[in-house]
Amino acid sequence: MNKEEQVLRMTKIVSDFVGHVAKVLPDDVQEKITELANDERNPLAKTIYATMKENMKLAKELSRPSCQDTGVLQYWVRVGANYPLLGELESILRNATYQATQETPLRHNCVETFDEYNTGKNIGTLAPYILWDIVPDRDDVEIFPYMAGGGCSLPGSGKTLMPGEGYEGVAKFVLDLMTSYGLNACPPLLIGVGVATSIDTAALLSKKALMRPVSSVAPNERAAKMEQLLEDGINSLHIGPQGMGGDKCLLGVNIEHGARHPSVISVAVNVGCWNHRRGHMVFDKDGQCTILSHSGVTY
Structure with missing residues (x-):
């Protein structure tokens, strides 16, 4: 496929995976919550863990975000200096964020500072926020999408x-x-x-x-x-x-x-927070995608 087709395909994959991250927690988080629940002795705490598990189950079954605050999208991008779509990555992530907002759907959480209006797209000035690491002698890209909520990692x-x-x-x-x-x-x-x-x-x-x-x-x-x-x-x-x-x-x-x-x-x-919506995906130079954070997800 040509470069334009590669960009469209990658945008669609990232958008779909962001929507999945909104609904399904990564494997390690689910396993840890199960471990904590099994070790817990406090009756009220055990009831809360049971509610969390029910929340995770229903979010997946009903295809709805597992928390109403789907946050501000942040991406950590670890990209090889020789990755062929390096120049297109920022626009891919912005467009994927907008598509996920429409299709998942994600709550509209992007408010322009000082102008004080909600863009309604989850994209705006510098948003989604992208943290770049350029890696020499590599031709692939690792992308970590993360939903940073107003009650968890945004108030750092x-x-x-x-x-x-x-x-x-x-x-x-x-x-x-x-x-x-x-x-x-x-x-x-x-x-x-x-x-x-x-x-x-x-x-x-x-x-x-x-x-x-x-x-x-x-x-x-x-x-x-x-x-x-x-x-x-x-x-x-x-x-x-x-x-x-x-x-x-x-x-x-x-x-x-x-x-x-x-x-x-x-x-x-x-x-x-417990609803830690983080993903990890890798694209090779030919556009093949591997999901490392959520088992059973393929594109």
Whole structure:
């Protein structure tokens, strides 16, 4: 097929998959919710998990979004420098977002800042938001669509710490958030933490952390230890599902980090709620698509 046909086909596939992500949670999230439900001892918490499972079942059967807030579409794109449709990707993602808004349908959540009007398309100035990573010597593209809701990862928070606060300051910042704003999202939560040299780099890394599988472990041994310590500490608060009390309240804690200036350490947190609508798809140079986050989905 020619380039125009490839663009149309890819737009349709991304649009269809975004609609699927709105209705069906990724495999790892579903498995973790089942694990938490099986381990839970609190009767009210077990009832809440049963309601979540019923919600997931009905969303799929009735072909409806699993949460009414379908968020602002965000895409993390890890694209090879030699990918043939690199120049067309932004327009593909914008058009796919509009198509998914019409066909799924998705709630109209894109309001132009200062002008204060809803575009009705889920596209607008810089929206959907696209985070780009260009990868040398590759000719494929990985796309992570993510529905960032108004109660979960959109109200992120960050801070540049004083030099002496160190990693204890990082842990304190995360724990302070979890006893305050963190409950804007609906537990069990996925906590994405970014640690880097400036607030902008930390914020981007905290968003990328939410794209990792919920049971994954940071490759850096010390970062992995902090993930476990934070998970244990937050679970010990017994916030429980939907904040109503229970044994655990987390899908996990994911930390991403970058090198920093000797005198500066910044930390940022993004929080995903139990209805963590994230996808992972790969297109090769010939346009063949593989879905990695949702089993049984083919295009």
